[in-house]
Amino acid sequence: MIISVASGKGGTGKTTVAVSLALAAEYCQFADYDVEAPNADIFLKPGIKNIKKVTIKHPYFLTDTDKDFSGCAKFCHYNAVAVIGTEVLFYPQLCHGCGGCILVGPEGAVREKDVEVGEVSKGFSRPGIDFLEGNLIPGSMRTTTVQNELEKMINRSGLVIIDSPPGNSCSMVMSVKNSDYCILVTEPTPYGFNDLLISMDVLDSLKIPYGVIINRDGIGDTVVEDYCNAQNKKILLKIPNDIEIAKCYSRGGTLFDYDKSYKEKFQKTLEEIENSIFQ
Amino acid sequence: MKICITSTGSSLDSNVDPRFGRCPYFIIYDIGSDTFEFIENGSRQSMGGAGIQAGQVIAAKEVSAVLSGNFGPNAFRVLQAANIKMYSGVSGIVREAIEKYKNGQLVETSSANVESHYGMGKNS
Numbered sequence: 001m002i003i004s005v006a007s008g009k010g011g012t013g014k015t016t017v018a019v020s021l022a023l024a025a026e027y028c029q030f031a032d033y034d035v036e037a038p039n040a041d042i043f044l045k046p047g048i049k050n051i052k053k054v055t056i057k058h059p060y061f062l063t064d065t066d067k068d069f070s071g072c073a074k075f076c077h078y079n080a081v082a083v084i085g086t087e088v089l090f091y092p093q094l095c096h097g098c099g100g101c102i103l104v105g106p107e108g109a110v111r112e113k114d115v116e117v118g119e120v121s122k123g124f125s126r127p128g129i130d131f132l133e134g135n136l137i138p139g140s141m142r143t144t145t146v147q148n149e150l151e152k153m154i155n156r157s158g159l160v161i162i163d164s165p166p167g168n169s170c171s172m173v174m175s176v177k178n179s180d181y182c183i184l185v186t187e188p189t190p191y192g193f194n195d196l197l198i199s200m201d202v203l204d205s206l207k208i209p210y211g212v213i214i215n216r217d218g219i220g221d222t223v224v225e226d227y228c229n230a231q232n233k234k235i236l237l238k239i240p241n242d243i244e245i246a247k248c249y250s251r252g253g254t255l256f257d258y259d260k261s262y263k264e265k266f267q268k269t270l271e272e273i274e275n276s277i278f279q
Numbered sequence: 280m281k282i283c284i285t286s287t288g289s290s291l292d293s294n295v296d297p298r299f300g301r302c303p304y305f306i307i308y309d310i311g312s313d314t315f316e317f318i319e320n321g322s323r324q325s326m327g328g329a330g331i332q333a334g335q336v337i338a339a340k341e342v343s344a345v346l347s348g349n350f351g352p353n354a355f356r357v358l359q360a361a362n363i364k365m366y367s368g369v370s371g372i373v374r375e376a377i378e379k380y381k382n383g384q385l386v387e388t389s390s391a392n393v394e395s396h397y398g399m400g401k402n403s
């Protein structure tokens with residue numbers, strides 16, 4: 001069973017919730033899909049056991065052969081290749097590594113080489129959490145390539161918790177697309193509400209069931225709660241706006257360090273989700 | 280000799296568009312015959328690399344100079360490879376920009392003057 005934790009707005013508490021779920025479950029796989037800025041390791045403190053490099057193929061052009069490469073430029077949907085006369089210009093930051101230019105270019109004159117875009121790490125965290133994390137090289141655009149590598153390591157026969165990056169674009173879709181259930185974390189503010197609606201739209205399109213956790217309950221307004229009640233959207237939990245939680249977080253502590261009773265609350269949430277999936 | 284001006288419209292009375300890769304039209308003006316043609320910029324809506332694609336289109340037109348508001352680093356590389364001179368900071372009516380060029384009042388730019396993605400709307 002895969003449960004993903006996502007949020008349109010950043011900084012609403014995705015990692016706080018995902019970490020709490022993992023610790024409440026005690027035995028699970030945890031995957032930090034926020035490869036541009038992974039941070040769940042701060043709270044789960046896994047001992048990283050092995051690291052694997054993630055690479056993509058970039059083309060290089062043997063231009064001393066006097067062949068016509070203009071087909072490569074015409075083919076490239078991302079404009080990563082430009083051909084001016086006999087000169088070939090390659091823009092690595094635009095290349096998606098599809099290999100198309102090799103197929104349409106002069107035979108044998110377009111070659112491939114491996115380019116590193118990031119790495120995936122594997123470790124173990126107490127009590128029984130298999131920890132996975134992706135790290136994208138700063139400046140690289142290949143977020144979903146690194147996430148794809150994480151996906152290969154997921155074992156959905158047990159419980160899997162996926163911590164999604166913020167937003168509602170490709171990298172979020174990659175994080176939630178295989179889940180049996182998604183938890184949307186939000187804060188009760190106009191910004192949080194606006195981005196929550198977009199997330200709901202994404203999940204409705206993907207036909208993934210979801211529920212809402214309202215974090216920093218007490219700030220802002222009641223618009224999120226009113227909407228959820230009116231539209232029959234499940235509110236799984238509310239976490240209060242308490243400076244002590246922030247203090248605890250900034251020391252690398254979890255919600256359970258702040259208040260032990262959260263373990264039981266999250267266990268109940270997990271149970272509720274399981275029941276709603278297998279009803 | 281032909282020059283290219285990035286334009287908001289299809290006539291010489293249109294305004295110079297400040298973006299190279301994502302301008303709506305290119306005016307290709309022939310100085311010798313005082314005639315012009317316009318081409319719609321098909322790269323305008325591309326996801327990325329608009330300047331790279333537009334640069335190749337302009338290079339194929341065999342112009343010797345491009346007048347625009349700004350050139351990003353990707354477009355700059357293409358136009359430089361095609362030996363096309365670039366004049367940035369050009370604004371106002373296309374017709375007047377051509378006059379300034381003829382009178383030698385424009386200064387050739389030797390490097391890209393904006394970052395990638397300038398023309399995608401965040402700055403204008």
